[in-house]
Amino acid sequence: MNKLDPLLHQELRLAIISFLATVERADFKKLLEVTEATKGNLSVQISKLQDAKYIKVTKTFKGKYPHTQCAITPTGSKALEAYVMAIKNLLNL
């Protein structure tokens, strides 16, 4: 069987990484907006993607406020590509 990467087979993480695949980078606020997730959930799922090195997270300050930016890594791109292949195959697409 063509196992689906369990890290990517979760709606919010898939939404995050698919979005990051279409942009150079996105900050926490932007991801909140496009995914419509809660902050807690978004934070947790970003961490998991980061732990797997599927995304790179950069924390800086924008003026006086913290600012978290995320970008997909080559590892993440490959994983997403593999996931897309696998699910297409599963769904006969």
Next chain:
Amino acid sequence: MNKLDPLLHQELRLAIISFLATVERADFKKLLEVTEATKGNLSVQISKLQDAKYIKVTKTFKGKYPHTQCAITPTGSKALEAYVMAIKNLLNL
């Protein structure tokens, strides 16, 4: 957001229903074979799909042995179609 039907967004259930979408019906043994799942897991996931009326399960006897057949329902077909649309959209396909 285009929420993914949580009942279908699970690998084994997705494998079951996608396969059933391509055949008229399939028995437990065939589903075991194509999904490579354990019997316990397959049994549980079949029940969940049945509870949602996404598939119809028919229990008969084949000779002296029980024989369980599964077929996708119109409800299941629509749900699968919707899932495919939603995930395509999510994955920018």
Next chain:
DNA sequence: TTAATTTGGTTTATATTGTAAACTAGTTTA
């Protein structure tokens, strides 16, 4: 000036879900 609210998150408690091991019930084979 100090209390309340907002920004930008993280932690964690709970609920939900997934899964394989253990079980059931009967059949066949040795």
Next chain:
DNA sequence: TAAACTAGTTTACAATATAAACCAAATTAA
């Protein structure tokens, strides 16, 4: 008649997801 096989189901435990609660600092309102 005991062992092994067929065809599943039940269930106990592990893993996961998620929102509520929290945190630190900044801003605004009274």
